[in-house]
Amino acid sequence: MRGSLAALAGGVMLAAAPVLGAQALTVPKTVDAGSSFSIESSGSGQATLYIVGLGGVVQREVQTGSPISIPEGTLFNAGHYIAYLSTAPNDVASFDMVPAKVADVSFLARPSRLPVGLRNGITGAVYLFDAYKNLVTKPIAVNFDISTPNTAPENRSVQTKNGSAWVALDSSPKEGAAHFVAKAGGVSVVRVIQQVPGDPCAIKMSAKPDGKSIALETEPVRDCSGNAIPDGTVVTFTQNYRGGQTTVDVPLKRGVAKVEMPAVPGANITVASGVVLGNEIHWGK
Amino acid sequence: MLKPVLVGIMALSASAAVVGAQVSVHVTPPNLDGPRNLADQTANAVVKNYIESWESLRAALAANRPELLDRDFVGAAKQKLTETIQQQAKAGIQTTYKDRSHDVQIVFYSPEGLSVELVDDVEYDVQVSSKGKTMAAQPVHSRYVVVMTPTEVRWRVRVLQAE
Numbered sequence: 001m002r003g004s005l006a007a008l009a010g011g012v013m014l015a016a017a018p019v020l021g022a023q024a025l026t027v028p029k030t031v032d033a034g035s036s037f038s039i040e041s042s043g044s045g046q047a048t049l050y051i052v053g054l055g056g057v058v059q060r061e062v063q064t065g066s067p068i069s070i071p072e073g074t075l076f077n078a079g080h081y082i083a084y085l086s087t088a089p090n091d092v093a094s095f096d097m098v099p100a101k102v103a104d105v106s107f108l109a110r111p112s113r114l115p116v117g118l119r120n121g122i123t124g125a126v127y128l129f130d131a132y133k134n135l136v137t138k139p140i141a142v143n144f145d146i147s148t149p150n151t152a153p154e155n156r157s158v159q160t161k162n163g164s165a166w167v168a169l170d171s172s173p174k175e176g177a178a179h180f181v182a183k184a185g186g187v188s189v190v191r192v193i194q195q196v197p198g199d200p201c202a203i204k205m206s207a208k209p210d211g212k213s214i215a216l217e218t219e220p221v222r223d224c225s226g227n228a229i230p231d232g233t234v235v236t237f238t239q240n241y242r243g244g245q246t247t248v249d250v251p252l253k254r255g256v257a258k259v260e261m262p263a264v265p266g267a268n269i270t271v272a273s274g275v276v277l278g279n280e281i282h283w284g285k
Numbered sequence: 286m287l288k289p290v291l292v293g294i295m296a297l298s299a300s301a302a303v304v305g306a307q308v309s310v311h312v313t314p315p316n317l318d319g320p321r322n323l324a325d326q327t328a329n330a331v332v333k334n335y336i337e338s339w340e341s342l343r344a345a346l347a348a349n350r351p352e353l354l355d356r357d358f359v360g361a362a363k364q365k366l367t368e369t370i371q372q373q374a375k376a377g378i379q380t381t382y383k384d385r386s387h388d389v390q391i392v393f394y395s396p397e398g399l400s401v402e403l404v405d406d407v408e409y410d411v412q413v414s415s416k417g418k419t420m421a422a423q424p425v426h427s428r429y430v431v432v433m434t435p436t437e438v439r440w441r442v443r444v445l446q447a448e
Contacts, residue, residue: 054369125396137430137446163402163430166396
């Protein structure tokens, strides 16, 4: 930026452009996005003021020699701007518009559903924006908070770098909906993460004779954190006998799986769900 | 003009300087803040698409044609640049943003892989003209913060902001 730092007044840093011609401009060095500001001009007479940047263009008929007021909300996109008068186009001044305070937290939490007890299984990433969709790039503390009913909440504070921050957290040992909150600059955003039971930790079945059949029933199937595996999860019973095999898939109902299979003396019966293998029963001789 | 630069970028490994006819692009090795690994192929694509976005930006602002932004910009960046072009047209001016050099570094790859953030130390000349006549010009040296997101076939600029 051309010009030297001249003063710091009222939160606006002023830079004075050297007077090269009759109508030099003195612009603030930085301006908060969307706020009003004033441009000093020397000389006298009518001119057109141009403020030009990637974030916007202002064209205004002005009276030089008196302060030129740019009202609040005229320019609001952060970035670099140049300013000049039509009567002195070689006398170009420039300033930077900086983001205003945080007004929006763009928060992406993943995944929306995951098993309990997964280390660093939940990630959250935020970008901070002001009310004008400018990325707030100065470092700001973001508080990440995740809580599941009946478990202690987990908190983490992370400083943004270049407007972004992220965190990785463990899923809770208890199933349920976790409220994952990202808070920065007084703005909070909540995402809900469904934490579901993991794979069964162990499957144990028992067998009882029932006429010419065997009644097989599992104990309530739970994951390694003690959460009940959801009803509908398929449990597979397999009976091997004299070179033959019978397989029955049964969905869990009220946490247990039940089935009747033909009683074949000497048969080996196993139970499994997914990759988890339960106990084995040898029937008869 | 850009072709030698882009070819150079595609061949970049960790750090290199590539000088084209008019645009010099230096890529500093990524300094990632994030849990996700960034494959070289992804990094190269991000930088290549970002440098190409300046070409679109330059063409769109020089001709006051916002549709030229479509390939490379999306979301807030596209909306803001479109509005700027409309304001330029209303004021009867065009601007030329002639980038001379870029020093690009990827600084963040989001955990879910849906955004990449990079910073770019850019030197460019901005020139304002009206009816073919230059009204004002100034060399600019700024640090840009850029957020890019993947779309069907390329990374597009979602945030483009000078500090």
